[in-house]
Amino acid sequence: MATLLELETFGTAEIGYLGVFEKILPGDIKRAFFVYGVPSDHQRAKHGHLQSHQALVCLNGSCRIEITNQSGTTQYDLNSPQKCLVVEPADWLMMDQFSKGSVLLVLSNYYYDLDDYFYEKP
Secondary structure, three states: OOEEEEOEEEEEOOOEEEEEOOOOOOOOOOEEEEEEOOOOOOOEEEEEEOOOOEEEEEEEOOEEEEEEEOOEEEEEEEOOOOEEEEEOOOOEEEEEOOOOOOEEEEEEOOOOOHHHEEOOOO
16 A cells, blocks of 8 residues: 655755655666646546556645555645655556646656556556
8 A cells, every 4th residue: 555754854944955765665766757737637647557666746736646456545635745655566546636837756666667557446
């Protein structure tokens, strides 16, 4: 099941902040991409992965992530760059409710491979 983490952050309002991704995913980060410009009424993803773990952080704005697996369905609001949602293999995810100007960063420990995807919601 997915896990919502608080990223370690350093700094102050006067000088700004540094958020750290460290020891969040098993293995190395092999792929990074970002999602932006999504209309607020649009859904993204609607798939899961068989092998890859992913870390999702909304760097700007907010969005909602819905995770479904054999245990049920849980929704997470990503509305701070300090919130990191770690998605495990077999978690099916759907992204929606993107705010205007939102930017969602996704880090993965697995290279892109179409054979790693599944689309049927558990």
